[in-house]
Amino acid sequence: MKRYIVYGAGAIGGAIGGRLLQAGADVTFIARGANLRALKEGGMRLRTPSSDDRLKVDVVGSPDEAHIGAQDIVVLAVKTQDTAAALQELVVAVPDTIILCAQNGVENERLALRQFSKVYGGFVFIASAHMKPGHVDIYTGSSPGILDIGRVPGGADSTADQIARDLQAAGFDAVARPDIMAWKRAKLLMNLNNGLQAVSGSTIAELVDLARLAGEEGKTCLDAALLSYVPSDQVIARLGSVLNFSTIDGQPFPGGSSWQSMARGTSSEVAYLNGEVVLIGRELGIPTPINLFLHETVQRMVRDGSKPGTLGLDELYAALTGLTSQQRPAAVSQG
Template structure:
């Protein structure tokens, strides 16, 4: 399968690397020093499942040079979604599949508006990975789970083919008919831990066992779930305790990518991870006091990072 990775960060670099290692024809789209390092030294992956290097690696900052592909995997930061959706258009042919492994819950609609919703598949991943240095991806979690589905719930040959291709990488891959529910289930988790991690600046293991912090985490999970239900999303009735159990079972040293960006003084995904919950809560008349507080606490730092970029 001919595959383009739009955004070779932690998620895109890791899964793109696995796909290339499995024998797929993968092109990595990156920028700056990261792109130069990949071109010169290949893509190095340091993973809890075993280190490897893709060398030589196809890499470019010009999607038009790649041409039409079978699959575009978008894994840019969410604040680059609209730019990425425009940039991938030269790679879209009649049967090209497009899947987003970004955080948040609105990427598919934004990308589909640019390239056509008929190309979009729904996708979610659970993974902790980041760029450690130019050309180097670190992968830290014991989980590397992917869930796929057609946005309308159908079971189609194309989504089954993609499942099989991704499964050959060694990742856990599931095919579902309720991808919207899955996306929101993940969002309940990632939105809440991004807020708590960014405010506390410590790891899962350092805040999840502190009673006061755990109570705030539980409330954040409940707020995001309440917003989803107000939108008509069918979530499991026990999603909050299930998500807490998942956090408890996760490696103690994990930090969400948004938290890592904030700690490094970089622009972060505050709008698509926290701001969207606040805005939807306001529109739907659902109280979100923890998420509003997180947004207020973190927004000044985001504005500073933007000003210095």
């Protein structure tokens, strides 16, 4: 089994690297600041609905300290806004080092291909949270999540097969896919909901109608750009067959990546989620008022240091439905 270099030991990187470590893989984490100190001093606390483990981890503060070789697999798990800087640091690795982008959005792979020839995309659905240095919580039961792998720009190969097997050994539901970017674009459409959660602090169930509006804009843009994506019913069936959400200490999964970033007071990846739709729309002359509003609102809230829920659900509905001809369903109204 090759060594995995997990660059970013947050919610996703911590969950992937922690589970690989528990399965016997050779794992090195690259972390920063308080998280680096916590991991060095006390290891990683990795919790699930049925377990609470303290893992001794190999952790360094930079790629240079990791001594990355040609046989290593670098798992990029930083937010997209940090990918370019991370890749610049990774030039200490050899050019044919394997890079696996275990990230939201569809920009990371393009950035990685500028520097490395062996780039793989990951369709990631892991309900994990990183709200305290050195701590990672995974809120699903029998499986820690889904992580499908494919070569970019397309095609599955023996490396994708091997990574999928390693992830399966770590408990993940992992498949090597030749059309991984179509799956990642489908995940992008789902992630448009992240901005809604970050703005309102509401649940996915409360936001279903607004998520549909954001998703329709996204599909219109992807269709016009001739970019394929897996149908939503196929993705939902995949998720439903694997994931079993539960609680930790009686608390449910707190929210997606944008919600967590805003709650921690850090930068948001919304520019590469809702902002991706805005970008395609501007390139092709397609209006995207819903996603533009979410993009600009989240960015402003981050600059102001606002927390999730600053804009209530009623206010959010009024703002977004005012941009379209849609009306808020009576059954959703908070009265």
